[in-house]
Amino acid sequence: QVQVVESGGGLVQPGGSLRLSCVASGSVFSLYAMGWYRQAPGKQRELVALINNGDVTNYGDSVKGRFTISRGNAKNTVYLQMNSLQPEDTAVYYCNAGYYGDMQYWGKGTLVNVSS
Numbered sequence: 001q002v003q004v005v006e007s008g009g010g011l012v013q014p015g016g017s018l019r020l021s022c023v024a025s026g027s028v029f030s031l032y033a034m035g036w037y038r039q040a041p042g043k044q045r046e047l048v049a050l051i052n053n054g055d056v057t058n059y060g061d062s063v064k065g066r067f068t069i070s071r072g073n074a075k076n077t078v079y080l081q082m083n084s085l086q087p088e089d090t091a092v093y094y095c096n097a098g099y100y101g102d103m104q105y106w107g108k109g110t111l112v113n114v115s116s
Contacts, residue, residue: 002026002105006095009110012085018112020080022095024105033098034078036069038091038112048093049080062088085114 008020024034035050049069050058057069068081078095092109099105 002097002099002103004095004097004105004107006093006107006110009093009112011113011115013116014086014114016085016114017081017083018085019082020093020095020110020112022078022080022097022107023074024076024095024097026076026097026099026105028075030099030101031076031097032100034071034076035096035098036078036080036093037096038089038093039109040088040091043091045094051078082112085112087114090114 003025004022006020006022012018033050033052036048037045038048039045047060048063049067051069051071066084070079090113092111094109095107097105
């Protein structure tokens with residue numbers, strides 16, 4: 001069973017920055033994409049950012065220009081650099097790892113709270 005573990009959430013003031021990390025335990029050879037999603041209270045889960053094994057990225061409209069997704073040297077690690085955070089960015093952030101064979105695995109989530 002693949003384990004996906006996020007870290008780096010916390011409380012940050014508006015305008016601040018935070019960096020999330022995620023590690024997936026499965027084989028890097030069968031991993032084709034990793035991404036971040038978020039879910040705010042009372043709202044549906046939404047895409048934040050994706051990166052595939054060709055380093056092609058895709059961002060949700062609300063975070064373009066503020067957030068950056070990247071992969072570590074160990075290709076089963078992904079980061080989300082979040083700048084200019086706003087209260088509407090408050091949510092639980094989930095990491096997703098997608099493997100060939102249409103297998104998807106989720107982390108348990110990490111809370112990002114943007115508040116003064």
